[in-house]
Amino acid sequence: YERHDHLFSAFLTLAAALTCYKKPTT
Numbered sequence: 001y002e003r004h005d006h007l008f009s010a011f012l013t014l015a016a017a018l019t020c021y022k023k024p025t026t
Helices: 002-022
Strands: none
Touching: none
């Protein structure tokens, strides 16, 4: 399931980006 793996990776990246965006980077 390469597609699933890619989607999962993209989701993790998005989640990390959102978390970083929400949290104040000091």
